[in-house]
Amino acid sequence: MTTKSKRDLLIAAARTKFYHQGVARTTLADIAQEAQIPLGNVYYHFRTKEALLEAVIEAHVERLQTRFAQCDREVADPRERLLTLIRWEREGESSMARYGCPHGSLAQEIDKEEDTKLVDQAAGMLQSYLEWTEKQFRQLGKDEQEAKDLSIDMICWFQGTFLLAASFRSPELMDRKLQRMEEWIRSL
Amino acid sequence: MTTKSKRDLLIAAARTKFYHQGVARTTLADIAQEAQIPLGNVYYHFRTKEALLEAVIEAHVERLQTRFAQCDREVADPRERLLTLIRWEREGESSMARYGCPHGSLAQEIDKEEDTKLVDQAAGMLQSYLEWTEKQFRQLGKDEQEAKDLSIDMICWFQGTFLLAASFRSPELMDRKLQRMEEWIRSL
């Protein structure tokens, strides 16, 4: 943990740049600079820009799984777990209301690609949210179909909220909507 | 209406290409080809790619305003109007479940820009949805704050739904969610 490999440094730099500028508008020179690594060196770790993008998505998915697993361990009540997720999103409010959701905006951009492998991988990020929330709704006693529907309700609300908040540059919109989502969770 | 100006042809071609490939990945050569116009000719109508993008967003906003105004004229009941909007979205289902929402995905991509003018313009597309739906909820008898909240609920759900449907390449997800939104509207 004290020493991060250059590979991980590059992934972290690329994640940030892709999030802030979009994948297409981010050059490998941007990423190399962010990681404080010479441009030519990038190619020692990743054959192509796309390979680096794949590694970034993979890191996103792993990070999500880790956080969800952590929440499962630390919070006993499924309703409290869902509220914890909302609290997490709220913590990233300032950047979310500027750049949108790191996962949703990345998935949206990749949707324009032809590359099926990338699209599937990006969908995996959103799938992580859906599966985990669905599990919580099941534990709240909802039947299979309802749990599925509620998880889609919730993640659609998330994604739409982050999209609007970013477009309007409005932390206030995000704040109010997340607050109302908390009430919604409590009412279920 | 029978003869479309080359300028309008270019805007239509750019709109399609930006929607399908994203703005950053679409070249002016792509657009010229789609419009069946020589590349050099593009610059006679638009000084830069960004100027063309601005014209595309402007066209989007105008088109939205026109459709909303048309709905106001043709449909008397505000609840039926909201259902009409859902029906409209459903008509574009196959492309929405492939490329996302033409307005939302464009706004999302532009959010990564620095250019404030573009961001504000893109936000205008989403603002059109919010203002119109808010007006309908007001006419349904909701108070100011509730109408605002409900319009955000609805448009966030829209945007999230189109994002997920595109990422999962799932018309089914979109279909089911829109159907549930219809029930939601009827229950209000």
Next chain:
DNA sequence: GTCTATAAATTGATAGAC
């Protein structure tokens, strides 16, 4: 107004020294 040719800049990727 329309088109061809091309300039100018950017950027993904490689070669090869150390």
Next chain:
DNA sequence: GTCTATCAATTTATAGAC
């Protein structure tokens, strides 16, 4: 493994003939 220099391709934008 690391870095510099550079290639090759792409793409925005312009020049100038018709």
